[in-house]
Amino acid sequence: MSTVEKSLSSSAVRRALLIGVVVFVSCLVGILSRLPGTLAVFWPANALLLGILFRSPRSATLLTWICVVVGYVGADLITGGAWESTVWLNAANIVGVASGFYAFRWVDSEDRRLTSIQSVGYLVSVTVAAASMAALVGGIANRAVRRAVVGRLVALVLE
16 A cells, blocks of 8 residues: 555544644634734644654644644634734744654654653754744744735825
């Protein structure tokens, strides 16, 4: 059976949909816990997704990533998020989780089970790398979204 056939089996489809729903619900929890006009302080979606993928790496199929994107973007859009900020902020989330997941794959299997003090150091290092990647994209997003808003305001004033 080919990799594509395995990723489209009924159990793989159910697993991908379930992961997408978990991401969607955890995004809603984060979004609904924030104050108006601010970013969420509590954002469980990335940690839950990274934990799921860390525990079950075979779940990281193309279909799962598509369901994850739909979960992130869907939660933001149904709660009234602007399209531009939705795309940028969720790109930061996905880049952070994906980089953390792929960095964890480089860690030895013994260290993934946290069998030594050195293992915790690897875990912290990978988590910092994932957060740094998300912050990098988030910083770019912040500039892009602010520039777009300022551009719209200037156009509005000049009209």
